[in-house]
Amino acid sequence: MDAMLVSLLDKMEIVFYEDMNKVVDLCCQMEEICRFCYPPEKERILYTTEHFYVMVSLGPIVEGYLLIISKEHIGACLHLPAEYWDEFKALKEKVRQILVKVYGSCIFYEHGKMGSCILEGMDHIHCYHAHLHCIPAKVELNLRIEKEIAGTCYGSLDECFNKKEELDRYLFVEDERIMTYQSDFKLRRQYLRYMLATSLDCEDRWDWVENQNWELIEKTIARLKPHFDEKSVLQ
Template identity: 35%
Template sequence: MKNIKDFCTFCDESTNQVYYRSKNFTLWATSGPIVEGYSLIVPNDHYNCIGAIPKELQAEYLSLKNLVRKKLIQIYGNCIFFEHGRAGYCHVQPGEELCYHAHVHAIPINVDLKKSMVEYGLASIKLDNPEDMFKKYYELGQYLYFENANNQEYLFQISRPIPRQYLRTLLADAVGKPELADYNKYPNWEQIKMTRKKLEQSFLSEKLEY
């Protein structure tokens, strides 16, 4: 009998898109990168969203996220993050309306998506500390997460339906290439290969501390 791992993109051990693994997380060069370097931070086990990861994994996640930021800035110059925290599904599995394997998008670009989300009617909550997102998750349930290039972090309360691939679509629109929101139509394998090559080499000597 099949289980969720049989259907899950992020549980595919044969993928050639992974470029780094820590004890409990994996870094992917994502399908359909809107810019070179576009990556995903993915927990190895299934959690609904990053806000829901257990306390014993939180320090490792934050340390890895800081390392990803450092590397993307070193190589590409900028870095932002976003996540659909149980809102605005992306990788949907059979019988599901939402993706159940958490993943955070890390993109080497300086684009501020906050204004567009506020204009869409979503209330923003500025996080004073990175650890606050875990506390806020249990208050909000669903959320959208965005961190700009200045390390300012926000959670957005969900007060209306969120379209599929909402934040990715905002990003594609912001760079003037709305068609790239469709990663199935524009997989961009050459950029995936280049991302993996550059970042895999950069991460070789890194030892994660947390």
């Protein structure tokens, strides 16, 4: 780990409650640094490639809730450089296969620079760092969202990526269909997490800052880590 990264992590002063592994200064941290650029809890990282890593999400709504995150600070997944796209798709497919094998299902979504994740009306660098949510859940999220926001359906992920110039701020959801949404009205924070949590009757888990759910994080790590390549190295 280089000296600059050590210095930045030291400044974050990560504090845990004595009775649980809960990060208690998240909002303060994210005023200073993007936690996706410098992930402090390395134990949550299950797999890495040249430009991405797979991490167990803080505040998992269900066991097996993962994130695919770009190592570089890129605003959204559909804004990735073209030369990263094949690597991203291959990693996404690897995650999908593992989640389907272990849990029987997998959906994806991304907020795509739309809607804050921390405080209403405030943009944070952490929120706008490309990260795809990968969830082992049997739910058609698009059916709920399209009742509130007009969407566009795509025949493939490549077709969606080819429209990226038209998609500066967007929501992305892939369940039985691949769809993007662009809202003219202000969305509640963590909009897609809220929609998923309420769809699964887990409304108390929608806020990952308040409900970090470390017990479920540890269960996810224990269950999924053997399924990822042991040669993976954080770079």
